[in-house]
Amino acid sequence: MRPEDFDFIAKLLKDRSGLVITRDKAYLLESRLTPVARKRGLKSLDDLVGSLRTAGEDLLREVTEAMTTNESFFFRDIKPFDQFKDLVLPAMLAARAAKKTFRIWSAACSSGQEAYSLAMILKEETARLSGWKIEIVGTDISTEMLEKAKAGMYSQFEVQRGLPIQFLVKYFKKNAEMWQIDPAIRAMVQFREYNLLHDLKTLGQFDVVFCRNVLIYFDQPTKSRVLENISRVVPDDGFLYLGGAETVLGISDKFKPVPEQRGIYATTRAGAAAPAAAAAPAFGAR
């Protein structure tokens, strides 16, 4: 690929999605965009780049989606979900006891496994949550992934990565060679198209945000901007989850690590007087 073509695509992806592609990752362009080119009846990636320069919204979107689609699996890394059940959920139940409602956001949700994992955890806790209204919203930049998420239809391979067998039996039905998640679980999650680089305010407030393994694809200024955007929709006593290889240190002063809880961050506005402080003993109790 010619250097000017690489630069053109790299800039396009950065502008539209924040994704940073460096030259050493040029192979990713080949592997992911060649199928897009073929689908359009183009012979090669070079031809695709040619069309991109004059392309309409459809092709630009398709190229962005092909490059930003990433794999996802149920209960990825396990630990964050244990922390959610044992620490974050009790903290929220204490902090929101008066309103009996809170909202969870699975940001860059891909095909929905994280959002559905949370929904299954909540379903398991039904007895404790009687009278509560807990919303789960999954957003992604890719309409194709969102369609898949909404359908809740997964391959045998996908349901075996992270999903305990008891949950498969309890919450999935076999549909030919695919496994579809229960309508009751699907009804607990709303999926919406959203770009993390855009203004997030129309999504409303979120008490708990999962934004794991997303920042790793961004450069420093974009990371700061996304964390800044997220901080605007998280209340003072809310929580943010990042991936194991991600941090806020040196990137944003809006969030700080929750001591001894790897991957969980609290807002820096959460002071001694904030409601989370009342729930904080839940973190120390264990």
Add this chain to the structure above:
Amino acid sequence: MRSCLIVDDSKVIRMVARKILHELTFTTAEAEDGQQALDQCKASMPDAVLLDWNMPVMNGIEFLRELRKLPGGQKPVVVFCTTENDIEHIQEAITAGANEYIMKPFDSEILQAKFSQVGLL
């Protein structure tokens, strides 16, 4: 080091599983059918059993029911690994005392994920 008994009538599957389990630092033993597996368990209980369903002599589910009746037979973590992939078989396995269930084809990633879910890793 933890031990895993691989029970499968296919030599190829046993070899693949053995390779993956060695990478996960398990010691392994092998059996070609449920009866052989049961005899081995009577001699020495493994920490884990990776268990095929359809085998000659004694199949996987019969082996599992017999295993759970043995003294110390509740101890091994049993992970089915079979081409049977319908809810009925999975349910039957869980009822008989299986801890996890892998639907073939499998790879090292699936085996590793399932073994960590049941606390073997």
